[in-house]
Amino acid sequence: MEAFLQSLGTNGDGRTRKPGHDGLLKERLKHAFWAAAITGVLMALMFFKPFDQWIWTVQSRMLPKDASGDIVLILSDQDLADPAHPERRIQLAQLIEKLDRAGAEKIAVDVIFEEASSPKADRSLGFALRKATSEVYTSSKTDITTKGGSAIRKIIPEVGKNSTQVSSTSYFDLFGYAWYLPAQERDGHQTIDHLSLILSKREPSFPELQIDYRFRAETVPFINFRDRTAINSNDALSAFVQGKSVVIANSQKVPGSSEAIPGHLEIAESYIAIIGAETLKNGGLRLILGSKIFLIVTVIIIGALFSTVLSERLRYVLYITAAFVPLLSVAAITWNIRIEPCAASAFLVFYSIPRTFMRRRRSALLKDPETGMPSLKALEHRISTENVCGNVVVAKIHGFEKVLKVLDSGSRTEYVLRIVERLRATDPALKLYVHSHYFAWIAEPSDVSNVIDHLEGMRALFAAPVVVAGQMIDIGITFGVASLVNGPKALASASAAAVETSEASEPIVVATEDLENDLQWNISMRARIDTAMEAGELHCVYQPKVNVLTGRMYGVEALVRWDDAERGPISPMTFIPQCEKAGRMEDLTRYVLQTACNAGRYFHANGQLITMSVNVSSILFADLKIARIVQDTLLASSFDARHLMLEVTETARISDFETAIEVLTQIRSLGVRISIDDFGMGSANFETFVRLPFDELKIDRLFVNRMVEDPKARAIVASLVRLGKDASISVVAEGVENEQELEVLRKLGGTNVQGYALSRPLSLGQAVRFGQMENELVNKLA
Numbered sequence: 065m066e067a068f069l070q071s072l073g074t075n076g077d078g079r080t081r082k083p084g085h086d087g088l089l090k091e092r093l094k095h096a097f098w099a100a101a102i103t104g105v106l107m108a109l110m111f112f113k114p115f116d117q118w119i120w121t122v123q124s125r126m127l128p129k130d131a132s133g134d135i136v137l138i139l140s141d142q143d144l145a146d147p148a149h150p151e152r153r154i155q156l157a158q159l160i161e162k163l164d165r166a167g168a169e170k171i172a173v174d175v176i177f178e179e180a181s182s183p184k185a186d187r188s189l190g191f192a193l194r195k196a197t198s199e200v201y202t203s204s205k206t207d208i209t210t211k212g213g214s215a216i217r218k219i220i221p222e223v224g225k226n227s228t229q230v231s232s233t234s235y236f237d238l239f240g241y242a243w244y245l246p247a248q249e250r251d252g253h254q255t256i257d258h259l260s261l262i263l264s265k266r267e268p269s270f271p272e273l274q275i276d277y278r279f280r281a282e283t284v285p286f287i288n289f290r291d292r293t294a295i296n297s298n299d300a301l302s303a304f305v306q307g308k309s310v311v312i313a314n315s316q317k318v319p320g321s322s323e324a325i326p327g328h329l330e331i332a333e334s335y336i337a338i339i340g341a342e343t344l345k346n347g348g349l350r351l352i353l354g355s356k357i358f359l360i361v362t363v364i365i366i367g368a369l370f371s372t373v374l375s376e377r378l379r380y381v382l383y384i385t386a387a388f389v390p391l392l393s394v395a396a397i398t399w400n401i402r403i404e405p406c407a408a409s410a411f412l413v414f415y416s417i418p419r420t421f422m423r424r425r426r427s428a429l430l431k432d433p434e435t436g437m438p439s440l441k442a443l444e445h446r447i448s449t450e451n452v453c454g455n456v457v458v459a460k461i462h463g464f465e466k467v468l469k470v471l472d473s474g475s476r477t478e479y480v481l482r483i484v485e486r487l488r489a490t491d492p493a494l495k496l497y498v499h500s501h502y503f504a505w506i507a508e509p510s511d512v513s514n515v516i517d518h519l520e521g522m523r524a525l526f527a528a529p530v531v532v533a534g535q536m537i538d539i540g541i542t543f544g545v546a547s548l549v550n551g552p553k554a555l556a557s558a559s560a561a562a563v564e565t566s567e568a569s570e571p572i573v574v575a576t577e578d579l580e581n582d583l584q585w586n587i588s589m590r591a592r593i594d595t596a597m598e599a600g601e602l603h604c605v606y607q608p609k610v611n612v613l614t615g616r617m618y619g620v621e622a623l624v625r626w627d628d629a630e631r632g633p634i635s636p637m638t639f640i641p642q643c644e645k646a647g648r649m650e651d652l653t654r655y656v657l658q659t660a661c662n663a664g665r666y667f668h669a670n671g672q673l674i675t676m677s678v679n680v681s682s683i684l685f686a687d688l689k690i691a692r693i694v695q696d697t698l699l700a701s702s703f704d705a706r707h708l709m710l711e712v713t714e715t716a717r718i719s720d721f722e723t724a725i726e727v728l729t730q731i732r733s734l735g736v737r738i739s740i741d742d743f744g745m746g747s748a749n750f751e752t753f754v755r756l757p758f759d760e761l762k763i764d765r766l767f768v769n770r771m772v773e774d775p776k777a778r779a780i781v782a783s784l785v786r787l788g789k790d791a792s793i794s795v796v797a798e799g800v801e802n803e804q805e806l807e808v809l810r811k812l813g814g815t816n817v818q819g820y821a822l823s824r825p826l827s828l829g830q831a832v833r834f835g836q837m838e839n840e841l842v843n844k845l846a
Contacts, residue, residue, distance in 0.1 A: 091422065092369050099414035100362055103407055112354055112406035117237045119405065123397045124277035124326040131283040132345055135263050135338050136308050139315035140289035144175045150185030153177075153223075157192035159295060159312065164196040166298065167306035172201040172259055174232050174313040174334045177219045186222045194226035201262055203232040206249055216251055230259045234336050240324045244272040244351075245340050260340035263309045266348070274349035274402055277326045279342045281335045288315075311338060347400050354404030361389065361408040365415065432498045437484075440555065443497040443504055448552045454509040455545055457519065458558040459487065462540035462567060464501030475533040482530040483539065489525055490518075502562065504555065512545065512574060519543045519572050540567045546575035592628075593639060593648055597655050602626050604659045605825035608834055609677070609796060609818045612810060617835040619675035619709065620667075621818065622660035623825050624652070640681075649681050654693050661701035661708065663828050668707070672835045677709040677739065685712070685724040691731050698734065705735030709760060713741045721755050728757050739796075743784065761788055765799025765819075771812075772804045782812045789813070 106112060138159070144152050156173070163171050173193075180186055193200050204218035218229060231249045234242035247268035249256045260273055287294045287304065289312075294300050313334035316322035323333045343349055389412070393405040430442040446452065461483060468476050480498070487503060488494045497504045507515050522541070529536040544561030546554045557575035564573050596602050606620040626634040643652050657678055664676035684690040698705050710731065718724045728738055739760035740753055753761070763784050770777035781797065788795030797809055800819030809817060823834055 089369060092419070093366070095415055095418045095422075096362070096366055096369065098418075099411050102414050103358060103411040106410065107355060107358070107407050112404065112410065114238050115406040116354060116404040117239060117241065117243060119393055120243060120277075120402065121239065121241065121326045123394065123402075126394070127278055127398060128280050129276075129278045129342075129346075131279050131285075131338070131342050133283075133285055134308055134345070135284065135341055136305055136310050137284055137286035137332070137334060137338060138289055138310060138312045139286055139332055139334075140313070141315050141317045142289075143314055143318045143321075144289075144312075145177045145179075145314075147179040147181040150182035153181055153185040153189045155289075156312065157188040159289070160189075160192040160196055160200070162295065162298075162301060163305055163310055164198045166302040166304075168198050168310045169307055170199040170201065170262065170309040171196060172203070172230065172262065172309065172311045173227075174203045174259065174311050174337065176203055176205060176217050177223045178217055180220055180222060183222075186220070190223045190226065193224065199262075200227045201230045201259070202227040203259060204229050204249075204251065204256065205231065206233045206246075216249075218251070229254075229256055230262050231256045232259045232334070232337055234323070234333070236323075241277075241326060242275065242323070242336050244274050245337070247271055247273050258340070259311075259337040260344060263311070263338065263341035264344035266344045269348070270350075272351075273340050273344065274351055275336065275340045276343040276346065276349050276397075276400070277339060278397070279339045279346075281325065281328060281331055281339065284335065284338055284342075309341075349397075349400050349402050352396075352401060352403045354407035357389070357403055357405060358407040358411055361411060365412075438495070438497045440497050440499040440502065440504055440559075443506075444552065444555050447548065447555060452506055453548050455507045455512065455515050455547055456554045456558045457505055457507050457515070458544045458555070458562040459503040460542050460544070460562040460565060461501040461503065462542065463538075467537055471532065479530070479532045479537065482532060486525050486530075486539075487522070489522070502559065504558070506548070507545075512547070515545055516572055516574070519545070523571060542567060542571040542573075544573050544575065593643060593652070596626055596628065597651070599629075601628060602652075602655065604656060604663065605827060606663065606831040607818060607825040608823045608831060609675070609816060610822050611815055612806060612817050613815050617672070617674060618816070619677060620831055621677040621679075621711070622656060622663065623679075624656050625825075644681065644683060649684060650689065650693065653678075653680055653684060653690070654697065657694065657697040658701060661697055661703035664703050664707060665701060666828060667832060667835070668704070670832050670836075672832065673707065674835065675707050675709050675737075676703070677711050679711045679713050679741065682712055682714050682718045682724075685718055685727045686720060687723065688727055688730065691727055691734075694731055694736060695734055698736075706737075708736045709739050710736060711739040711741040711760075711762065712756075712758075718752070718756075724756060732757060732759075758793060760794040760796060762796045762798050762818075768797050768799050768805060768809075768819075769801060771808050778808065778812070781809070781814070785812050785814050 140152075142149070142152060144156050146152065160171055160173075177186075177189075193202070202219045202224040204216055206216050218224075219227070229251070231246065233246055233249060235244060235246070236242050245258050245260055247258055247261060247270065249258075257268070258273060261268055285304065289295075294304065311334050313332055314321035316330050316332045321333055322330045323336060325331055325335065325339070328335075389405045389408050393403050396403050426441075430439055430445065431437070432439050443456070447456070467479060471479060483503065484496060487496060487505070494505055507518070522543075526539045526541045529538045531537075542562065542565035544558045544563070544565060546557035546561060548554045550557060554575075561573040561575040565571055593602075603625055604622045605625055606622055608617045609619040609621060610617050624636060624640075626636075626639055628634055640652075643649050660676050660678045664674070667674050667676075680690065694708075694710070697703075698708070712728075732738060737759040738757060739762055740756070740758045741762050742764045743753065743761050761784065763781055767777045767780050767784075771781045772778075785795055794816060795814065796816040796818055797805075797814050798818045800806060800809065800817050800821045802821050805819075806817065806821055826834055
């Protein structure tokens with residue numbers, strides 16, 4: 065129940081959480097951080113490049129453009145640079161002369177003559193290039209070597225020494241497309257412009273020239289090198305090339321001269337430079353890197369997180385941004401801008417996945433899975449976000465889980481609906497919230513006495529059983545009430561008040577400040593226990609165990625106490641169950657054992673060979689760890705194991721008797737004796753007594769306190785005393801309160817006594833002095 069109360073608005077230290085904005089902001093920022101981190105790593109690994117380039121491929125098929133026609137292409141289906149065919153170089157020289165006479169502005173030979181052919185053919189081509197009055201350019205190209213380096217392929221001096229050298233290098237992606245070209249390259253101390261720059265008549269503004277493949281290659285004017293009709297006709301050739309830039313190149317039919325571009329699986333490589341030139345003539349393309357788009361989107365999302373207005377509508381901001389990124393990538397190309405959208409899109413996806421999961425999780429928490437009704441979480445959210453007033457009421461249905469265990473799934477729902485019907489008996493429109501056996505609602509503003517009167521009437525309605533699946537089922541109901549002036553804390557306060565209710569004595573509890581303080585202190589108690597042990601706030605007191613015949617104190621029982629600096633003494637009935645829930649029983653037991661054994665040595669040093677008894681919870685007998693704890697403590701304290709008695713409490717909680725027998729047997733092998741505590745009550749029964757190896761039996765105070773007036777209780781005590789004698793084990797009557805009970809015990813043959821009639825629990829020094837008062841004890845017991 066404590067975890068549930070914490071979920072309704074209190075932290076582990078008892079402080080009330082804010083309505084949720086701060087926690088939600090931290091959660092969102094954490095998700096944004098991880099999304100950004102993952103995206104950043106993938107960007108560093110170039111993971112998004114292929115996806116961005118695929119998007120560019122799609123863009124290139126949208127809004128196609130025609131080439132300007134200012135650049136024309138003459139393609140040869142035979143390799144013009146083949147040194148085995150010198151006649152082709154002679155024919156090329158003749159073509160250059162014709163193009164020059166026809167008025168071509170620029171002539172670019174995009175074929176690399178790396179090898180010499182016949183001297184006549186090389187001199188003829190070189191002479192034609194030198195003689196032309198047009199601007200003449202010959203190509204070079206940088207190739208990546210097999211060792212990862214680079215090498216420049218260029219024309220031999222015999223041919224191209226009097227022409228201007230240009231670069232026709234292209235860089236290709238994983239799809240085999242060239243999306244950008246190097247504006248310039250270095251050849252020693254010489255800077256070489258790319259062919260695209262020369263053809264476009266533009267100066268380089270960026271180190272890389274982006275290519276816009278929306279310019280359709282088929283709209284670039286071209287003729288075939290073998291088309292003699294066009295080439296030999298001066299008028300036709302002049303009309304084709306006059307005032308234009310002419311590129312002479314090998315066609316895709318020549319091995320090594322073809323590449324792929326969007327829309328064409330195989331095309332002459334020179335088209336890449338021509339389309340690059342057309343892109344520059346159109347103003348060029350500017351690339352906005354994915355890192356910048358990612359940064360912009362990240363700033364938008366984080367800015368929305370910190371915005372009071374936008375944070376409440378973050379989902380819509382996310383949707384709009386997610387839609388905007390791909391739309392921007394399409395629209396930007398029309399403005400001659402190319403972007404890399406995938407990193408930003410991935411960030412939005414990585415951020416959306418945990419956010420979607422958390423929204424679905426919260427949505428699930430706002431509904432009860434069994435009935436589909438709003439949960440108490442939904443009520444908490446309503447109180448935190450809406451301006452509600454009045455009182456919050458939490459109804460606790462007693463025995464709810466037991467009833468559900470015996471009903472099938474359909475009947476369980478019917479059972480819950482019957483409860484809902486009665487809760488809505490006076491207001492059919494009452495909005496109810498449910499969590500397990502708790503039902504809650506907001507009562508209209510009124511005096512709390514009126515609310516209590518209404519709840520009393522509601523209890524009367526529940527006095528009659530309900531019929532479910534032909535069975536009559538009684539419903540016990542109690543209520544916790546808290547004012548909504550406390551805001552989000554009201555639901556937790558009402559729930560805490562409901563926990564404190566009982567059908568018999570206090571069916572309606574109104575939350576008060578004291579009750580709330582107790583709740584907040586209790587839910588932080590587990591954490592305080594460790595601090596208390598370190599600070600010495602936990603200590604032991606010692607209650608004497610006396611032989612009534614001799615008047616001698618033969619032993620003491622070490623009882624742990626907690627004196628908190630803030631709240632004063634805290635009952636063991638309060639903090640020991642908390643230790644069990646928090647898994648602190650081993651630490652607490654080790655602490656008490658160590659303290660008790662050290663105290664036992666002090667008794668012995670003062671000449672009192674008493675037995676030291678220590679309570680050990682039965683839950684620790686599930687494994688051999690407690691045996692090791694006892695052994696280690698005896699070694700550390702040097703206390704004689706024969707004088708240590710372990711009192712096993714709540715033996716009904718021992719689930720595995722075989723393991724418990726093994727553990728107790730190992731402890732007894734150390735010389736330690738074992739006692740069964742509170743014998744006669746339900747948890748310490750005869751089965752446990754027979755199956756486990758005990759050396760002492762402690763009669764529960766319930767029988768001891770009643771034996772003076774109740775013959776049955778007296779008979780039980782007498783039988784237990786005889787049982788001890790017959791079984792040859794020690795019998796102790798605990799909780800002896802007065803002289804009459806002492807007298808009855810003497811008559812029944814009981815000899816060992818513990819209780820207020822002789823002494824309350826004492827400090828170590830007081831207990832030592834008590835043991836030294838043997839004569840006074842004898843006189844008192846006489």
